[in-house]
Amino acid sequence: MAGYISEFFGYRAEDSSAVALCAANQKRCPFLGTQCTKVLSRDRTVSGVCSIHQSSDKSPDVICCPIRIYADDYKMLKTIAQSAFKKEYNLYSGRAAVARAKTEGGAIAVFGHGWGGELRLPQRKGTGSYFVDWVLALLDETGELIEFTAIEVQAIDTTGNYREARAALLKDRSLKSDTVGLNWENVSKRIIPQLIYKGQVLQREDLCRTGLYFVCPRPVYDRVLNRLGGKDKIPKFPTQPASIHFISYDYLSSFSDTADGEIVPLGITEEHCTTVYKVQEAFSAMDLPEGNVYRDAIMRSLYGNEE
Secondary structure (H helix, E strand, O other), X not given: OOEEEEEEOOEEOOOOOHHHHXXXXXXXXXXXXXXXXXXXXXXXXXXXXXXXXXXXXXXXXXXXXXXXXXXXXXXXXXXXXXXXXXXXXXXXXXXXXXXXXXXXXXXXXXEOOOOOOOOOOOOOOOOOOOOOOEEXXXXXXXXXXXXXXXXEEOOOOEEOOXXXXXXXXXXXXXXXXXXXXXXXXXHHHHHHHHHHHHHXXXXXXXXXXXXXXXXXXXXXXXXXXXXXXXXXXXXXXXXXXXXXXXXEEEEOOOHHHOOOOOOOOEEEEEEEEEEHHHHHHHHHOOOOOOOOHHHXXXXXXXXXXXX
């Protein structure tokens, strides 16, 4: 199936305003304030593609670059921090938060994506990883660590390519379809097992009282929950150390309602808090077909039997 670029260097693909054209010409990411860090694998060309949609009229615009989720000066981190800690402290990069906490009566230290350096966690033998995208650590007025929470962020991986569509936008801001698609299979194969593993690790942490927050666009959110059998298979639970908070962080208004020169706003559109145990149980209890489906398919191919 063909697909289109929805957002290009932060702005709607249809946006031909001066600010949108300038961002594309300078290859600048408006969310980082620097050059776009997303590159094409073949030749390391700066991509600039924030989201895409399939050719179907009903296909949603899906964020394919996680940096897009950090719009509005990392508003997502501030929102999760307030949800987890019930505090409105300022966020600071890693160790810098200690001094700030002492002068401001408390602060939140941020680790991840250039904010506070990589946490030195022990290497795990075998497969899997302890690492999460973000750690938010609550410090009291003395700078002492009180508790922390963890965040995983997931956009959607793509298949095919959007080189011709990208070239058309750079040339004259015209929309062109390309072979780009959405890698939904990767959602099932990779994301859910990682959430289960990391959720179990965090459940053993004395100071992690809110578990793991999983932040993703609404289409990914819906696909993950459907892969687990729907919300009925993973009932809601109050926040606890074994929690997994599924957070749909997506567009708050339609692209058609966004004026040229403006960025489509993002925010939480839905949340479903359950436990790592319920996720693991739902993931392992797959809906299986009736017995002998392979046998029946072989017989139909061999003998033309309809039964």
